[in-house]
Every structure is written in structure tokens, then in C-alpha cells.
Amino acid sequence: MFISHDDSDHHGNLHEVMDACPNATLVANWFLCERLKAERLDVAPTRWRWIGDGDTLDVGDRTLHAIRPPLYDSPTTRGLFDPTTGVYWASDCYATPVLAGAPTVADIDPEFWIEGFTMFQTWNSPWVSMLDHDAFAESARTIEQLGVTTIAGAHTPTIPSTHLDQAFTMLRAMPTTPAPPMPDQAALDQMLATLQ
Ligand SMILES: [Fe+2]
Ligand SMILES: [Fe+2]
Incomplete structure (x- = not known):
């Protein structure tokens, strides 16, 4: 069971899954386990497996690559690349909100994708505004060059x-x-007025 990082939306069912699958291994990293332990981590260390950024994991029929995405909201974040399919699991990166379920971004309005993509990246990783453009582009190429x-x-x-x-x-x-402006107190007041 691979956990991308220690945000609750990414590990909320960890214990249920590990209990239901007694032979499963928790694939994470030291820092992730350390931060989860601060909350609660009831998985025996004998069932842990730590993989660092750039490490590989043999899962039987393929070897997966743990690669941190260019943007993230937790220092423990790892993405996962499967060279046999070319699929990269990017955790929180390259994300966008949607108004309704959509199979691919080709199914949402192109302008909405651009706005949502910008909103998600700049809000989830606000430190991106402090980065040198060229240095960040270089780091983003790590993913772009994977195939x-x-x-x-x-x-x-x-x-x-x-x-x-x-x-x-x-x-x-x-x-x-x-970064677009976030909803402020006036927006909250408006929401509450609507609810009441
Ligand atoms: Fe996150
Ligand atoms: Fe998330």
C-alpha cells in the first residue's frame, strides 16, 4: 500500500486497508511514518517499507519509481511512475478542481482547466512564487523526461x-x-447569509 504523503485525504483509510490485508506492506518513507506517528500509526514497523525520492520498488511484474512531483504540500510527498504503462501518479500536483466528475481533462472546459490548474498549484504550494523560473523549470523536467x-x-x-x-x-x-485571491470573510458572510 503506497501512501503519497501524510495529508488525511491521502491516508484516511490506511488502518482499515492494512487490517483487511494482513499481508500488505506499507510503502512510505521515514519522514512520512514519523509524521503519521505523531497522530496515530498502528501499523507494525515490520510491515513498513521506506522508499526515498528516486528509489525503485519491485512489485513483482514491474518496477515502480518513487519520484517527488515538482509541487507538493508536504515534505514527505512521493509520486509513483510505472515505466510499463507510462503512468505517473502525481499525488497533489497537476491538480484542478472540477464541477462534476470527468474522466479526463479533455472533458472539461479548456479555460476552466487553466484557471483551476493555476488556482490549485498556487494555493497548494504557495512557495512556488519564491522560486526562480528557470530553476523550477529544470526541476519540472525530471517528470517531463520520464516518458x-x-x-x-x-x-x-x-x-x-x-x-x-x-x-x-x-x-x-x-x-x-x-495566485488568484482566496475566498475571504466577506465570502464566508455571504455563504452564511445564504444558509440562514
Ligand atoms: Fe496534500
Ligand atoms: Fe491531496
């Missing part, structure tokens, strides 16, 4: 091969792309 055919993630419809170039280009621009 990815498809990006999957926790908060996005699948990004198919037809949309990878745009996703990569948009991501590279994030250090110099202004």
Missing part, C-alpha cells in the same frame, strides 16, 4: 497524452503566475 503517457493524481481528472504538453507548460509557468 510519461498519462498523469493521474488525487485531485484531477486524468491528464491524457494529448494534454501533457499543456500541463507541463502551465506548471513551468507557476513561479511567475499570480
Whole structure:
């Protein structure tokens, strides 16, 4: 069982799954286990397996590569690349909100994708605005050079091969792309007024 990072939306069913699958191994890293332990981690250390950024994991019929995505909201984050399919699991990166379920980003309005993508990256990794544009582009190339055919993630419809170039280009621009304003107290007041 691979955990990308220690946010509850990414490990909420950890104990239930590990209990239901007594032979499963928890694939994580030292820092992830350390941070989960601070909350609660009732999985015996004998069932842990630690993989660092760049490490590989033999899962029987293929070897998966743990590769940290360019943007993330926890220092424990690892993405997972499967060279046999070209699928890269990007955790929180390359994400976008959607108004309704959509199989791929090709199924959502192109302008909405651009706006949502910008919003998600700049809000989830606000430190991106402090990065040097070229240095960040260089780090983003780690993923671009893998031979990815498809990006999957926790908060996005699948990004198919037809949309990878745009996703990569948009991501590279994030250090110099202004973050949209977040909902403020006036927005909360309006929500509450509507509810009441
Ligand atoms: Fe997260
Ligand atoms: Fe997340």
C-alpha cells in the first residue's frame, strides 16, 4: 500500500486497508511514518517499507519509481511512475478542481482547466512564487523526461497524452503566475447569509 504523503485525504483509510490485508506492506518513507506517528500509526514497523525520492520498488511484474512531483504540500510527498504503462501518479500536483466528475481533462472546459490548474498549484504550494523560473523549470523536467503517457493524481481528472504538453507548460509557468485571491470573510458572510 503506497501512501503519497501524510495529508488525511491521502491516508484516511490506511488502518482499515492494512487490517483487511494482513499481508500488505506499507510503502512510505521515514519522514512520512514519523509524521503519521505523531497522530496515530498502528501499523507494525515490520510491515513498513521506506522508499526515498528516486528509489525503485519491485512489485513483482514491474518496477515502480518513487519520484517527488515538482509541487507538493508536504515534505514527505512521493509520486509513483510505472515505466510499463507510462503512468505517473502525481499525488497533489497537476491538480484542478472540477464541477462534476470527468474522466479526463479533455472533458472539461479548456479555460476552466487553466484557471483551476493555476488556482490549485498556487494555493497548494504557495512557495512556488519564491522560486526562480528557470530553476523550477529544470526541476519540472525530471517528470517531463520520464516518458510519461498519462498523469493521474488525487485531485484531477486524468491528464491524457494529448494534454501533457499543456500541463507541463502551465506548471513551468507557476513561479511567475499570480495566485488568484482566496475566498475571504466577506465570502464566508455571504455563504452564511445564504444558509440562514
Ligand atoms: Fe496534500
Ligand atoms: Fe491531496
